[in-house]
Amino acid sequence: MDKEKLAELVARVKSGDGEAMNDIFSATADIVYYFCSNVLGRAAESDVNKIYNMAEKNISSLDDDGKFLAWLRALTLKYCSDSMKIASDEAAWDISAADGLDNVKEAAPDDILNPAVYGDAIKSAVPSMMVDMTPSERICAYSYYYFGMSDEQIASIIGVSKESVEVKLKAVRFGIKTNMRFYANLSDEEGEELTFSRQLIRDFLFNDASKKSYSAKRRAAEEQNERVFSFAQTQTVPKAQLQMSQSQHQPRQPVTHQSAQRRNAPQPSYAKSSKAAEEEAIRLAHETYAAPKKEKKPLTQKQKNIILISAGAAVLVALIVCIIVFVPKIINGGNPNIEEVALKKLSFEQELVTLKLGETTQLKLVFDPENVTHKDVKWQFLDNEETKTKETSDIVSFDPSTGMIKAKAVGVTKIAAVSLKYMDYSENPEGELIVAMCEVRVDCIPELMEFKQNDKELEPGATFNLADQLIVSPSDAKNYLKWDISSATETVVAEINDKGVVTAKNEGIAIVTVSSSDGTKFKTFTVIVKKKQIPAEKIILDKESLTLEIGDTAKLTATVTPSNTTDGDVTWYSNDESIVTVDENGNITAVSAGNTAVAAYCGKTAVGICNITVSVPVISVNAKSTSITVKVDTVLDYNEYFEIFPANATNKELIFTEQNVDESKEERIKTETLPGYDYTYKLAVKPGMVLIIARSASDKTKYGSLLITIVE
Structure with missing residues (x-):
């Protein structure tokens, strides 16, 4: 949501519009949730609600409606700081932890390592360091790199010194550098040369994929009334109440700053669960936090009629269920108490399937127990980053009668088999869902990927179809490539679209990276943007000939046409420097007697000539x-x-x-x-x-x- 729209909503909230606060919540809660869940190390739904309740109560004190987002970030940081009671922990802010960190400085945007070479190592090193951080380092890192706050702002809000915040950020950068040595297999000398800009760390830590995943988790709770179920791996899910589980982290062996052993602040613990997929499905299927309650209004007569009709329909449905469930039992033996074999567990033989485009395979469900009375399931799909399930997939085609799937598009889909009726009420009197999930990944990886040329010069405003210069085999893989472009400066040198068409913007050098859908193969291409070239056409000298004596000096002046040529300055040249010499400004000195010529050059073809005679004077x-x-x-x-x-x-x-x-x-x-x-x-x-x-x-x-x- 843009700044102007957000300011309008803030003004409406100040005037008493409760709906506007809900709109603000929907537009900004992802930012607050992401910060709180990472800094506090827990599911942060209740924390988010508390922060927005505080914001609603105190929003009238905000003088500038356009600064709401900055105010909300400060409010969030203050809440998390107070929740962690981190400002009172003097040991956590001991600036003696700066030992050995004097040279750990933040790099300028144009003084960083090449992401195209070290990209994979950065993607591993930055998140790994975030896991290894102490609470004080973590709150400073997320405030600085995610919220974009300055050292002074962070220190002021938390209630500590600016020097303490600087030490924590240095420790974070030190940890990232140390992790980079590990993941990139660098020597100590090579590791010391690595530098990281603020933007680089932010790009690799807070990428779109990670934010979208948190967005999906947060929105899942709001959508329970629109969703019958969601995905899980063989998980029995209580319908009554669920708790959002903590985000799962699986860090490698910690690599931290050399003074970490002196830290008194406790390190966060991270649970390791084999049921991560089940818990994510549970979070998507059930409400985990309540949206702000709206004031109840009296029911209208129309609403009352709808309730009566719904109640009648519910009675009718219950009657139909009784007929379906009990009539077969009576027919089978005349005893309505015959016990059905209930489903305990449902799973796929393979929880992860990887296919190439066009390949097929068969999914097999495993029922536990095998003699379950009914084996009917409902199939649902969740493609890529979508948050709502659907009955068909754009990634694969599926035959529910045989379990055969065929890859038809590159991407990831989750296939869920859900029990519809088979609940074991003797063990689960509240009634529970049973869901099995299989993740299918479809890739189209090129076996060959080469550019016909390595670089291209363009003028600002010019376009170039780089995809036409790329040789890809098999050819279908060309439709699923990812294009990216970067430059060493903040100025946008060139842009590229998802079809591989480059548009030159400003002078400079940009690197285009094209990669396969899974990122395992990539190639780079250099784009050089230069201004339009205007060649020099001719040069006119102010003198066509000169007669000098030994020791005499003279000056030639050159006029280049056209005057706006891009060929640069005039270059002067003496045909025989033993007779006359000439400098870069056209100044001539007679050295010895003889005849020669001095020429002025510009570009490839423009030249002006002056014939010179040097005589021996009479003494x-x-x-x-x-x-x-x-x-x-x-x-x-x-x-x-x-x-x-x-x-x-x-x-x-x-x-x-x-x-x-x-x-x-x-x-x-x-x-x-x-x-x-x-x-x-x-x-x-x-x-x-x-x-x-x-x-x-x-x-x-x-x-x-x-x-x-x-x-x-």
């Missing part, structure tokens, strides 16, 4: 001599008079200028063109002194000078 321009003397009409080649350093400079071009020393404007050196050629040269034409300056074409700050004296 200096020097004249080979400071001055020379030439005659008029001498041809001059200025390049012969100068040299560049270093000799391997990339650009060796020089630019020359001429300047008369005496500042005369006359042209003393003339530029001439060789006839018929595109070639110029210098010619001394007049006497005088001329200063020649040679500058580097790549760096005009680098120059040299030469004084030429021209004579006749």
Whole structure:
């Protein structure tokens, strides 16, 4: 029932609506019963009724109707604590029991062992530890893991310190770890590495199956007027009054915390009975606790008429029974006191039958004594987790004339043979039912179960039919597989339905487990959920070419199209790092002279390229001599008079200028063109002194000078 509906019912109870309290009871009593029966270690019907009576009397004090369920849990914990008188037991809460438990911490949800690997061991270890617990550990464990209360809340309600509660929870986790070493056959070192989250323990301790079983037990008492009988193994059942028997526990040898021997709190005892099935049937057949009584109202005339008619019908039925029972006796010998052989015991030759789908077998009833007068029985069935019997089963087909059954669906059914008339009134004057029960389990176990592939990548929102990737033999077994999915994070990565169809939700990794109907065979499959991929199409660089000198630096900027690509960042690469280097941000450094290229990559196909030339710079321009003397009409080649350093400079071009020393404007050196050629040269034409300056074409700050004296 959702929170809003429950709040509405609480408001109605406060206004005096008694029916609303019954509705609250029906919706929430399973939770209270489960807690009380496990914590108190007994059938808890009367405890549940007391708690709800207290709740009804005090519900007006609840300020927020929406917090009823939390209030009910606190009320239940307080009741159980007071019933056990556990808060007054100082030895039970001795925090010195924490010795050796400092490292027993609760794991984060994403820091746990793999349930797919250790699942069976966890299923055994957690319930086993719950059996081994002391009362103080048990009440803390169920409050924390089942009710979901915090350490502070538990301590406040019980009336002990928070540190005491923490010690008890550490002891519980220590016991589970110790049990895990046993059930998973782990070494001490491997066992120390195990960690358990709060959710993991809750999942394996309070699973749906266990809660449903308690629900069935609790509801059985409410349904006695709708049920003629229920299942039992050859059990004589008094009709007058029955008591709900204690839940049966059969623990293995206890494995508890190392300081358990110092505990003074008594350990709960657990009865071992060979009649567990009979007692469960009795609980289903008879009322075990009374529902809240409603105020009696005066009978209407119509109701009175119905009672009169029913009484008349009862008299008629009694007359018919007398005719059926006594007339044959009179016919047989004329003596109505001839004693019939009464049925003492009824049983099946096999109390448990396991079949594969389609198999048949015969059920055989054993009557005790064999010469019982009548052997008529009525047959009833209870399939899977159902709580009401029916005359046919969906799991098996049954021929009552031969006792032949045929498995037609996977599941579990209980077949009951019930005596209808044969009561031994001399020994059982109150009249008693005699019932025999046989449990039939039908499985369809695959001999082969393999996936065609081991994993699958999906985008959020995408679906994938994993069942199509599974090879199963025989093929019928595919219809009875169980699908489950889990991930290491709290975020839902993917979901799967009972047909094996996966729906991707959020980025991450999920593990799908498919198992046979009995859980003996399973396979796992990895689902990887990634965002939709948008590939890079091209890269544009801000420079297509660069000319640098050794030691120069520059920066390239890349623009990727489309801008929302999922291919990630740009990767830079130098074609020849001996010439230029480039870092992850596109910063370039010229190392040596030469030609190369720098490329920017993104994804699989997008690339941008910049061609780079690195030159050797001119360090200096020097004249080979400071001055020379030439005659008029001498041809001059200025390049012969100068040299560049270093000799391997990339650009060796020089630019020359001429300047008369005496500042005369006359042209003393003339530029001439060789006839018929595109070639110029210098010619001394007049006497005088001329200063020649040679500058580097790549760096005009680098120059040299030469004084030429021209004579006749």
